[in-house]
Amino acid sequence: MPTPSSPLRIAVLVSGSGSNLQALIDGCASGLIPGQIVLVLSNNPEAFGIERAKRHQIPTEVVNHRLYANRAAFDQELTRLLEQYEAQLVCLAGFMRVLTAEFTQHFAGRLLNIHPALLPAFPGLHVQQQAIDAGVRFSGATVHFVVPEVDAGPIVVQAVVPVLADDTADSLAARILRQEHRIYPLAVRWFAQGRLSLTGKRVQLRDAQEEREAALIHPSGE
Template sequence: MRKLKTAILISGRGSNMMALVDAARDPAFRAEIVCVVSNRADAKGLAFATENGIATEVIDHKGFPTREAFETALDSYLRSCGIEIIALAGFMRVLTAGFIARWEGRMLNIHPSLLPAYKGLHTHERALADGATRHGCTVHLVTPELDGGPILLQAQVPVLAEDTADTLSARVLEQEHKLYPQALALLAARLSKEDTP
């Protein structure tokens, strides 16, 4: 079984990255985590990746004159590693349409809402303000429309009367850590079939 080479992009602690790395230890998992890339040198998730024998790279967006120059460096590094799938895991940069087009159908994102509801930031606060009874998370393919790409998988949690943004966020995050590995495995299986002559 061929495993698809996967890069995880992070900007912070990388808890979803950790869930993907843990899942990829299973010999039957269809994706191999080849590298973890961050746009911030102080991203806490880099240490976890290093401790687990995964290559890390910092490509600081502040070191480039334009968004496109940053993305060119990022793209070059990913291609030098033979990457076939990109998983965004708390990567706090909005990518341009040009970069997204180069990785169309091969770049995943996890979002803390039941899309198409609550695109963008502060999803838990907005769900509570609206009196939503269900909330959750979505893994989708990345397209130029923010949080608007084709949905792969979703997981729901109930919104409880006593919930705060923090308690709701914690419950959704538990589901994210289960859902993201499932979605990555699903995409890797689909892409490996497409790649088979």
Template sequence: MSRRRVAILISGRGSNMGALIEAARSPDFPAEIALVLANRPDAAGLEVAREAGIATASVDHKSHPDRESFDAALDAVLREHAIAFVCLAGFMRVLTDGFVERWQGRMINIHPSLLPLFRGIHTHRRALEEGVRVHGCTVHFVVPELDAGPIVAQAAVPVVPGDTEESLAARIIVQEHRLYPAALRMICAGDAWLEDGRVVFREGWDAGGALLSPPA
């Protein structure tokens, strides 16, 4: 089996990075984590990747005068390592349109809300303020507009009385760690792909079942 070479872009500890690395240890996983690339040389996730035997690199955004030159340096490192696909995992930089377009259909992100709800930051706080009864996370292809790309997969959790940002985040991160590897597997196995601005799936799935919050 030919495994797709994947780079993970991080800014900090990269908890979703860890889930992707663990999933890729399986010999039947259709991708290998070939590179972990950070925009901060001191990002904690770089050491985690090194301990896992994965190549690492950093491109310090502070050493570049503008976003265009920073993104050009990122692109050069990805090409140097023969990367075929990119996963963003807590990468706290807004990428330029040019970079996103070069990697169109080959770059995904995980966002802590059920998009298109709560794009941007502070998603758990906003979900609680709005009083939603279901919250979750989304894996989507990256497009120039922030958190607006075609959706690959979503996971939902109930919002319960007494929830705080912290308690809600703790339940959702568990689902993120399940969802992101599953989405990457689908894409790299050829079971999901981007076509005409939408995600197409090779097969359908059972439509039965529902999450009720509060339970009936």
């Protein structure tokens, strides 16, 4: 864990555009996150997230998964680089590779992911269309610790959005993404502050503000 005089050293793994990476970069720049992104790592040489990092003078590395014989060898190279850069927290931000159990266990308790659904509902891919097809009234985003099982780790924070009658997968995804950009920096901030504790499947936030009678109702017929 970081000390008051030592900002949290964060590594971010991306495969695509890196909009959540940008939210974390902005969070560090504004002081919301008491940390520093020391590495942006991608499996995709064409990922725009690499360009985002370079614009902010953040070190980058590319580990092209196509050049490795298997997932274990690929993950071993990821681990080597993350240790080389002394990452204290690893954030998956649209990283489209399933990680081995060995990798997730090595970084247990310091590996976060963001998922565009209200886990444990709708893990995996194409989750916005899944939510629409299921007829749910709410969807949202989840930040969770990563475990070997996909999208099954302990939940840190969630944001909820309504599913509208005329929603498409794209329109719902856009509404959820705006909330992803809000809650991922918050989760990283809490980690950096040492406010998160993990017991089994449950994450506790020290000094959390909770509203016992809070409720959302959608749709409203009145």
